[in-house]
Amino acid sequence: MKSPVAPSKLTLRDLASEALAGVLQRPGRAALTALGTVVGVATFVIVLGLTATVGGQISSRFTVLGATEVQVEDTSADPGLDGPAFPEDAAGRVRAIHGVVQAGVYWSAGERTVNSRPLADTAGTDAYPVVAASPGAVTAMHPAVATGRLFDDFHNRSAEPVALLGEAMAKRLGITRLDSHPAVFVAGVPLTVIGILGDAQRHGDLLLSVVVPERTVERLWGPPAQGEPSKMIVETQIGAAQVVASQVAVALRPDAPDRLKVTAPPDPRSLRDSVATDLNSLFLALALTCLGVGMVGIANTTFVAVLERTGEIGLRRSFGARGSHIAAQFLLESAILGTMGGLIGTCVGTLSVVAIAATRHWTAVVEPWTVLPAPLLGTVTGILAGLYPAMRAARIQPVQALQR
Amino acid sequence: MTAVIELDAVSRVYPGPPPVAALHPADLTVEPGQYVAVVGPSGSGKSTFLNLIGLLDVPSTGHYRLDGIDVGDLTENHRAALRGRRIGFVFQAFHLLPHRTALENVMLGMLYQGVPRPERQQRALNALTEVRLDHRLQALPSQMSGGERQRVAIARALVNEPSLLLCDEPTGNLDTATAETVLELFHGLHARGMTLLMVTHNDDVAGRADRVVTIRDGLLEEQR
Numbered sequence: 001m002k003s004p005v006a007p008s009k010l011t012l013r014d015l016a017s018e019a020l021a022g023v024l025q026r027p028g029r030a031a032l033t034a035l036g037t038v039v040g041v042a043t044f045v046i047v048l049g050l051t052a053t054v055g056g057q058i059s060s061r062f063t064v065l066g067a068t069e070v071q072v073e074d075t076s077a078d079p080g081l082d083g084p085a086f087p088e089d090a091a092g093r094v095r096a097i098h099g100v101v102q103a104g105v106y107w108s109a110g111e112r113t114v115n116s117r118p119l120a121d122t123a124g125t126d127a128y129p130v131v132a133a134s135p136g137a138v139t140a141m142h143p144a145v146a147t148g149r150l151f152d153d154f155h156n157r158s159a160e161p162v163a164l165l166g167e168a169m170a171k172r173l174g175i176t177r178l179d180s181h182p183a184v185f186v187a188g189v190p191l192t193v194i195g196i197l198g199d200a201q202r203h204g205d206l207l208l209s210v211v212v213p214e215r216t217v218e219r220l221w222g223p224p225a226q227g228e229p230s231k232m233i234v235e236t237q238i239g240a241a242q243v244v245a246s247q248v249a250v251a252l253r254p255d256a257p258d259r260l261k262v263t264a265p266p267d268p269r270s271l272r273d274s275v276a277t278d279l280n281s282l283f284l285a286l287a288l289t290c291l292g293v294g295m296v297g298i299a300n301t302t303f304v305a306v307l308e309r310t311g312e313i314g315l316r317r318s319f320g321a322r323g324s325h326i327a328a329q330f331l332l333e334s335a336i337l338g339t340m341g342g343l344i345g346t347c348v349g350t351l352s353v354v355a356i357a358a359t360r361h362w363t364a365v366v367e368p369w370t371v372l373p374a375p376l377l378g379t380v381t382g383i384l385a386g387l388y389p390a391m392r393a394a395r396i397q398p399v400q401a402l403q404r
Numbered sequence: 405m406t407a408v409i410e411l412d413a414v415s416r417v418y419p420g421p422p423p424v425a426a427l428h429p430a431d432l433t434v435e436p437g438q439y440v441a442v443v444g445p446s447g448s449g450k451s452t453f454l455n456l457i458g459l460l461d462v463p464s465t466g467h468y469r470l471d472g473i474d475v476g477d478l479t480e481n482h483r484a485a486l487r488g489r490r491i492g493f494v495f496q497a498f499h500l501l502p503h504r505t506a507l508e509n510v511m512l513g514m515l516y517q518g519v520p521r522p523e524r525q526q527r528a529l530n531a532l533t534e535v536r537l538d539h540r541l542q543a544l545p546s547q548m549s550g551g552e553r554q555r556v557a558i559a560r561a562l563v564n565e566p567s568l569l570l571c572d573e574p575t576g577n578l579d580t581a582t583a584e585t586v587l588e589l590f591h592g593l594h595a596r597g598m599t600l601l602m603v604t605h606n607d608d609v610a611g612r613a614d615r616v617v618t619i620r621d622g623l624l625e626e627q628r
Contacts (some may be wrong), residue, residue, distance in 0.1 A: 004473050005473065005478065005482045005485050005486045005489075006485060007481055007482060007485050008481070008484055008485040008488055008516040008517065008518075009516065009517070009518035010515065010516055011518070013521075014515060014521070018515070021503075021504075025503035025504075026503070311497075311499060312501060314499075315499045315501070315512075316512075316515075316516070317460075317484060317487075318458070318460065318487060318488075318491075318493050319488050319512065319513055319514075319515060319516050320484050320485050320486075320487055320488015320489065320516040320517065321484065321488075321515075321516045322480075322481045322484050322485075322516075323480070323481075325516060397460075397461075398460045399455045399460040399461045
């Protein structure tokens with residue numbers, strides 16, 4: 001049967017207006033109520049922002065050196081029988097791959113006596129490792145030249161008798177200046193020292209070796225010996241190591257790519273992600289705890305507000321408000337407080353991440369997926385916190401409310 | 405003409421324990437335009453009676469018809485709607501929202517009636533003019549005297565053009581001079597055909613009504 005009375009109405013606009021007025025008319029209380037959400041959401045953003053920032057920092061440190069180096073090694077048991085692992089134009093083929101900065105072949109030419117004087121008798125003379133390397137390999141190893149220069153393609157192609165020495169080794173041999181074109185005698189063979197290396201970022205062992213152009217080594221002592229396979233070092237652009245590694249074997253030996261063993265650095269992103277995952281799960285729990293505390297704060301204050309505003313509830317009921325109208329108003333007030341807390345907390349959190357990163361000279365990384373939904377997190381917190389008080393408010397009978 | 409209030413053996417028993425018969429079965433008819441005073445000592449059942457008439461509470465037995473509508477057949481939500489449209493409340497404690505201006509407090513009376521905001525504003529302005537407070541539209545309750553607050557409450561009660569004005573000790577918190585001003589306002593409303601039902605302790609206030617109903621120990625009696 002149709003009721004003779006049309007139900008009461010409350011438009012969404014009026015509901016929003018009343019809820020907003022309910023919040024703004026008590027600014028002090030609103031600020032204190034929202035404080036819990038501000039702290040919770042700010043912690044959430046700070047924790048995730050700092051985790052991403054620190055992860056990025058770890059990534060960038062790894063990326064600078066290790067993550068841009070690919071090693072290729074000949075796996076042949078007998079290179080003399082199988083022929084050279086790397087073709088003549090190996091460096092050119094690899095440099096054609098997108099993302100490659102520098103590449104070159106090198107191998108250990110064994111330990112040989114090294115002297116700064118042409119002694120006939122080499123007894124009692126120290127032996128040092130000799131490394132055969134192409135100019136590209138030397139460049140890819142990022143040596144710092146203390147004096148002189150590195151050898152180049154001309155030296156290599158012409159099999160020039162030149163060598164590079166590490167700074168400590170040069171001192172031991174009494175070579176400190178190059179203007180007189182000093183020579184070292186490697187297994188009795190004179191080689192002109194054209195450069196002294198102060199540092200080698202990728203291969204520190206170069207500093208204790210005599211580095212000789214590969215063609216010179218081949219001319220003097222032949223190709224790589226069995227058990228001393230030739231290798232290639234490939235320097236890539238940041239982030240390209242994985243892709244280059246997947247292509248380099250085919251580019252070098254399309255006929256026998258399996259002969260080459262390619263070693264790529266661990267993916268810095270997976271390293272960063274694994275670090276970030278550990279930190280994320282730990283700090284996310286902390287952030288959620290803070291949010292929980294904020295939610296309890298809102299729930300408590302809203303509940304007290306319901307008790308305090310019982311007279312107002314009764315008055316609204318006397319004007320025809322339904323229980324659902326009262327509940328909706330209190331729930332919306334709570335949601336507004338949560339959203340305000342979420343917005344302020346997001347700003348505070350983002351600024352904190354930027355400030356902390358700036359003081360440590362880091363690059364602040366704040367992922368959009370943490371910042372954009374953060375205010376919404378405040379809204380959800382507000383709604384959850386307001387549910388029970390709103391239900392209680394809706395159940396208050398007008399006669400009870402007006403007696404207070 | 406349909407009676408505004410029609411009580412047919414209406415009673416209210418609070419279940420307790422122990423059960424309390426706050427209002428014994430009562431019959432009463434109030435015609436449109438009548439001014440009825442309800443008197444009785446404290447604890448006699450006046451508030452229970454007022455709550456039933458104001459649709460703030462439901463009878464335990466009997467039938468109550470407001471403007472011919474049997475409220476016993478209505479759901480809680482429909483009772484709320486009927487209360488909002490047909491009854492204007494004036495309370496002893498004024499019940500104004502402290503953070504709202506006089507105009508906003510009066511507009512609140514129409515909030516749940518689906519009246520558009522511009523119309524609410526205009527009708528609130530008219531109602532405040534009627535109670536001679538058009539110069540205090542933006543005043544907060546804390547900035548108004550007791551008499552002014554009660555006049556705002558009366559404007560709020562009138563703004564929906566109700567069939568019945570229900571007043572609970574409307575002069576209880578006012579000094580004699582201010583109370584007189586408010587009573588004159590009620591007199592003017594009655595003269596224009598408003599139906600009034602006023603609960604009061606004050607014999608002088610009751611003396612101005614057309615009819616006086618007494619409640620004593622939950623029993624309702626017509627005095628004159």
